[in-house]
Amino acid sequence: MAKILIIEDEAPLAATLAYNIRQEGHEAITAQDGVTGLEAARQGDPDLIVLDLMLPRLDGLEVCRLIRRESDVPIIMLTARSREIDKVVGLEVGADDYVTKPFSMVEMLARIKAALRRSTARDRGDEIVRAGDLEVDTGRHRVTIGGREITLRPREFELLRVLASRRGRVLSRTDLLRRVWGEDEFIDHGTVDKYAED
Ligand code: CA
Numbered sequence: 001m002a003k004i005l006i007i008e009d010e011a012p013l014a015a016t017l018a019y020n021i022r023q024e025g026h027e028a029i030t031a032q033d034g035v036t037g038l039e040a041a042r043q044g045d046p047d048l049i050v051l052d053l054m055l056p057r058l059d060g061l062e063v064c065r066l067i068r069r070e071s072d073v074p075i076i077m078l079t080a081r082s083r084e085i086d087k088v089v090g091l092e093v094g095a096d097d098y099v100t101k102p103f104s105m106v107e108m109l110a111r112i113k114a115a116l117r118r119s120t121a122r123d124r125g126d127e128i129v130r131a132g133d134l135e136v137d138t139g140r141h142r143v144t145i146g147g148r149e150i151t152l153r154p155r156e157f158e159l160l161r162v163l164a165s166r167r168g169r170v171l172s173r174t175d176l177l178r179r180v181w182g183e184d185e186f187i188d189h190g191t192v193d194k195y196a197e198d
Pocket of ligand 1: 008009010053055
């Protein structure tokens with residue numbers, strides 16, 4: 001169970017979010033403006049914050065920036081805007097994730113779950129490799145795409161971990177073999193092709 005702070009000035013949306021979060025077994029507290037939200041973040045010691053971008057008194061970006069000076073609590077930014085620039089700025093001031101309104105509650109709960117999992121893993125010192133929607137949790141050997149867990153065989157997991165952690169870089173077949181199957185093991189180079197075709 002986690003304590004989740006919702007900073008959102010649209011009362012019906014805040015109430016719906018709080019209701020659904022409680023249904024998941026978490027505790028939900030709400031604040032309706034930036035100043036009150038910042039106060040609640042400082043005093044309430046939440047495990048995660050859902051933070052609206054457009055807020056009265058103090059806007060979401062500023063709230064995010066101020067919280068980040070004091071804490072690494074996961075923050076999911078919420079906004080009606082969908083321009084890419086807002087997403088960039090939101091992540092730049094330290095938000096962990098970004099959800100655009102309107103959103104489905106299922107989607108939102110999946111993001112919350114994923115952010116909580118990452119933060120728990122971070123506390124344990126595990127490495128989380130992210131590439132777009134893909135997340136590889138090396139400590140717990142779990143892979144999720146868009147918050148949904150997928151099942152992989154150990155070699156597949158290892159291959160994915162290596163590829164995801166080196167996204168955008170070219171890996172030679174030999175390099176892949178060495179990283180995934182180890183130095184000593186003798187393997188036909190066709191092995192990599194097989195996994196590439198799967
Ligand atoms: Ca708002």
